[in-house]
Amino acid sequence: MDKYNEALKGYITDLNDETVKQSVEKILRDNLAKNSNTEVYKFLFGCIDLTTLKTTDSNTSVAAFTKRVNDFENEHPDMKNVAAICVYPNFAEIVRMNLEVSSVNIACVSAGFPSSQTFSEIKVAETSMAVADGADEIDIVINVGDFLSGEYEEMCDEIEEIKEACRTAHMKVILETGALKTASNIKKAAILSMYSGADFIKTSTGKLEPAATLEAAYVMCQAIKEYYEKTGRKVGFKPAGGIVTSEDAVKYYCIVSEILGKEWLTRDLFRIGASRLANNLLTSIAGKDIKFF
Ligand SMILES: O=C[C@H](O)COP(=O)(O)O
Numbered sequence: 001m002d003k004y005n006e007a008l009k010g011y012i013t014d015l016n017d018e019t020v021k022q023s024v025e026k027i028l029r030d031n032l033a034k035n036s037n038t039e040v041y042k043f044l045f046g047c048i049d050l051t052t053l054k055t056t057d058s059n060t061s062v063a064a065f066t067k068r069v070n071d072f073e074n075e076h077p078d079m080k081n082v083a084a085i086c087v088y089p090n091f092a093e094i095v096r097m098n099l100e101v102s103s104v105n106i107a108c109v110s111a112g113f114p115s116s117q118t119f120s121e122i123k124v125a126e127t128s129m130a131v132a133d134g135a136d137e138i139d140i141v142i143n144v145g146d147f148l149s150g151e152y153e154e155m156c157d158e159i160e161e162i163k164e165a166c167r168t169a170h171m172k173v174i175l176e177t178g179a180l181k182t183a184s185n186i187k188k189a190a191i192l193s194m195y196s197g198a199d200f201i202k203t204s205t206g207k208l209e210p211a212a213t214l215e216a217a218y219v220m221c222q223a224i225k226e227y228y229e230k231t232g233r234k235v236g237f238k239p240a241g242g243i244v245t246s247e248d249a250v251k252y253y254c255i256v257s258e259i260l261g262k263e264w265l266t267r268d269l270f271r272i273g274a275s276r277l278a279n280n281l282l283t284s285i286a287g288k289d290i291k292f293f
Pocket residue numbers: 051053086204205206207211240241242243273274275276
């Protein structure tokens with residue numbers, strides 16, 4: 001048995017999807033109302049990986065996107081800015097050249113995002129180039145095909161190789177939970193990704209339906225918790241894909257807060273990947289319609 005199957009043996013991976021659903025419902029019943037407040041909205045805004053991953057992105061549009069983040073810093077000195085700007089890897093340099101806010105990181109999707117269907121050499125090279133151009137964080141997708149075929153060693157070896165190419169940049173590993181279908185699969189993929197060096201595990205690319213779900217978040221947070229109890233290493237959590245309203249975001253906050261606790265409620269361990277959430281949180285905070293980004 002290889003080391004990855006060996007690692008999985010230490011965890012409960014036979015999960016019941018209905019039980020997960022009921023656990024999520026209970027968490028929201030007990031916590032959603034009390035966490036729907038300005039303080040939490042502000043915290044969540046500061047955890048956003050502000051994302052543009054469009055076919056139409058260009059140097060000009062990405063530079064303008066970055067300048068809005070600079071403007072936010074100047075116009076809202078009272079508030080924490082977003083945590084990172086997330087772009088395709090060919091735009092790392094443009095963001096680096098235009099970003100004037102040192103607290104905001106540069107995150108790049110990489111390694112054949114969003115399908116992960118390309119040569120391992122290309123994945124490694126793409127990652128190295130993004131890091132050389134200024135990426136502080138690299139978001140990659142697991143090889144879902146390998147995972148579903150039970151080829152864990154292939155999937156994990158490749159993640160480990162990409163992790164080396166990240167050097168000091170943090171690696172977020174996307175499970176693409178919508179393609180994994182069951183809670184058991186999501187738990188296994190989460191554990192394998194963490195054993196392969198993930199600094200964060202992330203739900204979805206936003207390019208496939210269903211994207212992030214609360215049930216996937218619940219299972220992933222449980223996996224992070226159990227992994228921490230066994231290894232002492234804290235892995236971050238990033239729900240992403242289809243998170244649009246302030247209420248959506250607060251629901252993920254409730255899951256993280258209940259399962260992982262306050263220690264994980266920091267932008268070092270909790271992010272939300274989103275292209276349409278920022279203005280809605282600003283609107284909830286201000287109590288009037290805001291279209292800043
Ligand atoms: O990684 C982030 C996701 O691609 C964002 O998805 P979204 O456009 O549905 O917010």
